[in-house]
Amino acid sequence: MTLIDLVLPLSKRHGGHGDADEPYDPDEHGPNNRPPSAERLAAMLHADNWYDMQKYANRVTWLMLAILILVTVGPGLLHRLRVHRPKLAVSLQRRLPFYFKLVSWGRSVGYLQKGRILPGFRLPALGASIAIALFCAAIFGWTLGVRPYYRKTREWGSPPLAIRAGMLANAMIPFLLALATKVNVISILTAVSHERLQWLARLILTLSLIHTIPFIWQPLTEGGSSNLWAWWKSDYVTYWNGTVALSLMIWMVLSSTRVFRNMSYEFFVIQHIVSTLLFIGFYFFHTDNTLNSWIWLWAAVGVWGFATLIKWARSATASRYFVGAKASVEVSGEELVAGEEMLRIALKTNVRWWPGAHVFIRFPTLAPLQSHPFTIVNLPQPDHHCDSELVLVARVHDGITRKLLKHARSKAASVEAEDDIESESIYMTKQNSSHPLRAVPESSEAYALDSGDAPLLPTRACMVPAIIDGPYGQSSASLQAFDHVLILAGGVGITFATSACMHLAMANADRIQTRSVHLVWSVRSRASLAWFQPYLDAISERFAASKVAYTFTLHITRECISASDAVSRSNSAPEADFGAEKWTAYRGAARERPASLERPHVPSIIRDAAQHAANSSARSLAVVVCGPAGMSDAAANATARLQHDRKGLDEIWLLNESFGW
Incomplete structure (x- = not known):
């Protein structure tokens, strides 16, 4: 059997149908005027044969x-070393000649x-x-x-x-x-x-x-x-x-x-x-x-x-096999201006996730064919045998988040005669300090927000059937391989930052490289701040009990507060002008803290962080950014420019987490 005998069945589709009954006419064009198969095959032998x-x-x-x-052996292996053996990763990097250059x-x-x-x-x-x-x-x-x-x-x-x-x-x-x-x-x-x-x-x-x-x-x-x-x-x-x-x-x-x-x-x-x-x-x-x-x-x-099979299997085990799994959805009890409405979702699950992870949540009774991504705010229970409460906070847009907002408010309206539903995840207790980002029913005076922010807390809640798909995304655990960590968060980008900070705060200081953390959060208004204040306070308390130094800087960018209003809201002194920035005060961790009313100048913050790290004998800096495109671009370009003048540091590394989907 010759090659022509083998390929004749395919020839019609790609330019021939075997030897035609009618002779080939080179002046005619069309599918019915083809040269003999043997001639076509001979013509293709040295011309990229079909x-x-x-x-x-x-x-x-x-x-x-x-x-x-190649990608797996290099960056993938280094990432795993940073997560599981951070000090070994640093030691290996420093032994490689010309690596940092x-x-x-x-x-x-x-x-x-x-x-x-x-x-x-x-x-x-x-x-x-x-x-x-x-x-x-x-x-x-x-x-x-x-x-x-x-x-x-x-x-x-x-x-x-x-x-x-x-x-x-x-x-x-x-x-x-x-x-x-x-x-x-x-x-x-x-x-x-x-x-x-x-x-x-x-x-x-x-x-x-x-x-x-x-x-x-x-x-x-x-x-x-x-x-x-x-x-x-x-x-x-x-x-x-x-x-x-x-x-x-x-x-x-x-x-x-x-x-x-x-x-x-x-x-x-x-x-x-x-x-x-x-x-x-x-x-x-x-x-x-x-x-x-x-x-x-x-x-x-x-x-x-x-x-797909693996995803369904994981989703089934994480959601009680699609039967009985419910999420607590909490929303603000009053109408807020567009872009300021938030919601919190909390649900029990046996899923184990990592800092910076996100999940997709499907609400079968509201949108059975839709799932939406949310970044996880907290960390799972240290005990692998216990279920953890997975907490998500998101800004309300159109789509499923708007449906959840309306559903929670309509459910609350139907029981208006009863007391307002108390949040199950906004407060934390000292008894649970071993895992401070785990939400529990009771409240604690030490973690409560000041009365000025109380109206902004969620006052409406309902239970909604939910299906979990995840977790996914890159882990921020590799940050523990750097001496100094700077985290820049914009808006709800703080959801990525909270779990990253808590992971560093809870880590064994003797096993990680990190010695100082600086969190900078740029937020539109106090309305957004109220949703995350308990988690930020818990992070501060955790770092206070660890060997890692921690600094938190808040920027409230869309709120013009008069001095009298600032006094009435937080019992603080009138705004002060420190250099070119105006400042107000907010209450956190049972005491007042300063907050800037200016947008953060990202290049200056990164440059100052590098100088601070070098002055404190640190040898590496990790810059993490999760925020709007402008903030991400500014952080990326500033970090790139610093590579030529690292202020005496061995390396300045950037983790740019995408904001939005």
């Missing part, structure tokens, strides 16, 4: 596996952030952008650098450029689904959260367009629209399924941008899942296992199916 195109998929698969192994040079470029370039579209940090650009350039160079792009005419076979691009894109689909799923080996090994790996979809889309255009361009230029339509009709099923799959991919990429997600995150999730399933179905029919393409598609389905 039957050898699987080699591109094979090679890019090995390339991507090699890159993942090389790393600082890379960070001086890699941390730079250009910010938003178009509405709803932001580039990654410069280092990630360069890495992505180099990888994409290599793939495009590989795709476009091989000749020929086309056969002599369309009748002589499919354009090599199109098949080449298609096979490269096809081989990347398993990696795309592996990165897109919340439970995936890649994130576990690299310590990079799943939501940070979305750029691959754009590369696959570009390759898909390169795959599509030659099939349109060549027949159109050779015989006009009638010739294009003739080729379309000759293999209608393939072209139709390919068109639908490409359209779905374009929609998925566009709808994944921040501007679409911010419109309605819940709708984004539902349509994205539906679009993905439809895409896979149409893509299966389009490829029809040509050139063994289904090897990669079945691998993609296997990866996605395994991740």
Whole structure:
């Protein structure tokens, strides 16, 4: 049996149907005018043979596996050492010659952030952008650098450029689904959260367009629209399924941008899942296992199916097997201005999470098909055999958070004759000081807020069935490998900071490297402060009992308070002008503390933190930022600039946690 005998069944689809009954006419164009198969095969032998195109998929698969192994062995291993053996990690770094110089040079470029370039579209940090650009350039160079792009005419076979691009894109689909799923080996090994790996979809889309255009361009230029339509009709099923799959991919990429997600995150999730399933179905029919393409598609389905089963299993065990699990939802009892309304969600679970983790919560009685991400405020119980109370605090927007707000208030209105429902998670007790961020029913005078903030506390609560999916996200536990830690939080970005601070406060000081922590929180108003005050007070008390020095700086940016109002609210002295900033007072941990009424100047804060760390004989500084894009960009650029003048420090490291979804 010859090669021609093996490939004849495939020839119709890609430019031939075996030896035609009618002789080939080189002056005619169309699917019914094709040269003999033997001639076409001979013409392809030294011109990127169609039957050898699987080699591109094979090679890019090995390339991507090699890159993942490289990333895993380096940063992934270092992250795990910092989490589990922080002092060993520091010791190993200091023994490597030129390590800090090389790393600082890379960070001086890699941390730079250009910010938003178009509405709803932001580039990654410069280092990630360069890495992505180099990888994409290599793939495009590989795709476009091989000749020929086309056969002599369309009748002589499919354009090599199109098949080449298609096979490269096809081989990347398993990696795309592996990165897109919340439970995936890649994130576990690299310590990079799943939501940070979305750029691959754009590369696959570009390759898909390169795959599509030659099939349109060549027949159109050779015989006009009638010739294009003739080729379309000759293999209608393939072209139709390919068109639908490409359209779905374009929609998925566009709808994944921040501007679409911010419109309605819940709708984004539902349509994205539906679009993905439809895409896979149409893509299966389009490829029809040509050139063994289904090897990669079945691998993609296997990866996605395994991740989905693991996710459902974890969710079931965390939510009492979807029966009886309920969350306490607390909201403010009075209407507040837009953007100031908050809610707190607390629920018992056997889930173990890490500092900085987030979960997805589904409320089946309110929105059965929707789940929403929330960052966890507290830490789990130290005892692994006990259930922990998972606490979430979020600002109310449209979507599920607005539904929860209305539901809690309507439930409270139905029992208006009774006493107001007392919060189950706003207060903490000294008896539970071994785990101060665990919410308990009783209240404690030591942790109570001043009366001026009392009206802002939640006074309406209800129980709502809930299903947990998670935890996910990168851990902030690696901070314990740095001498000084600076945490910058903006708005509800404090949810990431509270668990990170509590983890450092509760850690054994003899086993971690950290000696000082500075938390800076920029908040709009006292209304937001009231929701987090107990957690901040608990953090202060924990640090006071540890060997780690702790400083907390508060900025209230949208509140103009007169001196008389400040006195009446917190029994403090009138605002003072310290340098260029105006200050007021707030009550925390049973005593008054100063609060700035100016926005924090992030570059100055980071520069001062580096100088302070150097003056206190520290050798490393970790800068953590979780806040709006402006704050994140300012922190990234300031940290990048400091790499050239580290104030005598060995390293200045940045953890930039994404704000929003």
